[in-house]
Amino acid sequence: MTLLDGKKTSEAIQQEIAAEVAEIKASGGKVPHLAAILVGNDGGSVTYVNNKVLACERIGFGSTLIRYEDTISEEELLIKIKELNLNDEIDGFIVQLPLPKHIDTEKVLEAVDPQKDVDGFHPINVGRMVAGLPAYLPATPAGILQLLERYQIETRGKHCVVIGRSNIVGSPMSILMSKCAYPGDATVTLCHRNTVDLPHYTRQADIIIAAVGKPGLITADMVKEGAVVIDVGTTRVPDATKKSGYKLKGDVDFDAVAPKCSFITPVPGGVGPLTIAMLMKNTLRAAKSEVYA
Ligand code: GUN
Numbered sequence: 001m002t003l004l005d006g007k008k009t010s011e012a013i014q015q016e017i018a019a020e021v022a023e024i025k026a027s028g029g030k031v032p033h034l035a036a037i038l039v040g041n042d043g044g045s046v047t048y049v050n051n052k053v054l055a056c057e058r059i060g061f062g063s064t065l066i067r068y069e070d071t072i073s074e075e076e077l078l079i080k081i082k083e084l085n086l087n088d089e090i091d092g093f094i095v096q097l098p099l100p101k102h103i104d105t106e107k108v109l110e111a112v113d114p115q116k117d118v119d120g121f122h123p124i125n126v127g128r129m130v131a132g133l134p135a136y137l138p139a140t141p142a143g144i145l146q147l148l149e150r151y152q153i154e155t156r157g158k159h160c161v162v163i164g165r166s167n168i169v170g171s172p173m174s175i176l177m178s179k180c181a182y183p184g185d186a187t188v189t190l191c192h193r194n195t196v197d198l199p200h201y202t203r204q205a206d207i208i209i210a211a212v213g214k215p216g217l218i219t220a221d222m223v224k225e226g227a228v229v230i231d232v233g234t235t236r237v238p239d240a241t242k243k244s245g246y247k248l249k250g251d252v253d254f255d256a257v258a259p260k261c262s263f264i265t266p267v268p269g270g271v272g273p274l275t276i277a278m279l280m281k282n283t284l285r286a287a288k289s290e291v292y293a
Pocket of ligand 1 (some may be wrong): 096119139168275
C-alpha cells in the first residue's frame, strides 16, 4: 500500500509555481494577484481563505482578502464582483462558498468574469471543461488528477466510482475521469445519496473517489483488493485532545480500508493540500492569459 502524500505533492507544485513567479519578476512581467471574497465567519471557510492568502504570500503572488459580514446584500456583493472584474491588477478571484441563504449563489458565480474565474465555477468554464476546451478546472478535481499523474497511477480502462455529485467535486470529477486523456479514460460510475446498493458499485471499482462528507461511509467490505482510494471528505468532528477542539475525518474508514489498497489518500494530508496548489496554478495561468489566450 502506498500513501498518496498530498502535502508533499502540494509543496512540490507550489515550489514549481514560485520558481516561475521569480522568473516573471526578474523579467519585469505581471506578478499574479489573487483576490478572495469571504462572507461571514464560518470556521472552515475562514481557515480555507486564510490558507489561500498565506499560500499567495509564500509563492510570491499578490493577494487581496475582502471580508463582509453575513448580512451583506446580494446587490452589494455583485457590485464588488463587477469592480474586481474590471480591476486590471487582479488576475483572478474567488468567492468562498457557502454563501448565506439570502444570497443566490448561482447568480454570484455567474457574475464573475469567466477569464478571472480561477475556481472554475462559472457555467462557461464548466461548459468548456465538459466540451474539452481550455478552461479553469475546479481545484479539488484538478488536484486529484495531479495526484494520479504524479504517482503514475493507471486510469485508462479502469472502473472509477465517484461518490457524491456536487458541482465542486463529484460532478466535475466524473466528467474529467471519463475524458479521453491521462489521467482519465476510465469507465465512470457516479453514485449519490439515492444510489441503491452503493457497495454493489464500490466493490467493482478500481478507483474510488469519495466526496460526500460522511465520516466512515466507505468500509473495508466495500473495497476491492488492490483498489485506489481517494478520500475527499473533511468533516470536522469534536476531539478534546486537539488544540482546535476538532479533527478532520474522511469519508473512508482509513484504518480498515488502507491494508486492501494499492494507493490511498490520508485525511488530513491527502487531497486537501492540493486544492490550494491548484488554485495557485489557475491564478498563474490567469496572469499569463493562458486559458483565454
Ligand atoms: N468551498 C469549498 N470548496 C471551495 C472552493 O474550492 N472554492 C470556493 N470558493 N469555495 C469553496
